Amino acid sequence: MPLSSMFEAVMLICFGFSWPFAIIKTVKVKNPAGKSYIFLSLIIIGYIAGCLYKITGKFDFVFWLYLLNGLLVATDTVLCLYYQHRNKKAAGLVSPDEKAR
Numbered sequence: 518m519p520l521s522s523m524f525e526a527v528m529l530i531c532f533g534f535s536w537p538f539a540i541i542k543t544v545k546v547k548n549p550a551g552k553s554y555i556f557l558s559l560i561i562i563g564y565i566a567g568c569l570y571k572i573t574g575k576f577d578f579v580f581w582l583y584l585l586n587g588l589l590v591a592t593d594t595v596l597c598l599y600y601q602h603r604n605k606k607a608a609g610l611v612s613p614d615e616k617a618r
Contacts, residue, residue: 522577529567529582536589540596548604549597557594561587 543549564587571580 518577522575522579525579526582529579529586533582533586533589536586536593540589540593543593543596543600547600549601552593552597554594554597557590557597560590561594564590 543552564583567583568580568587571577571583
């Protein structure tokens with residue numbers, strides 16, 4: 518295994534440890550205020566690009582780290598969207614059409 522894959526794996530493992538804490542905080546606080554959907558989207562795009570690179574060129578175990586991290590960020594994003602909609606609905610800021618969803 519190339520040394521570069523090891524460095525890449527360490528980077529992804531370090532990043533991967535932070536996402537569960539972000540998810541737990543989102544669930545605990547139930548308020549995504551301050552979360553940047555642009556930032557989360559860019560991170561997901563980066564992980565998708567990493568997966569595609571591994572699939573098309575140098576496939577190794579690091580692919581699974583990219584995939585796991587991408588799924589964790591996607592989970593946090595979905596939770597943020599859910600709580601944002603729920604909080605707007607509770608505050609009466611959601612139109613009647615959206616309340617049916």
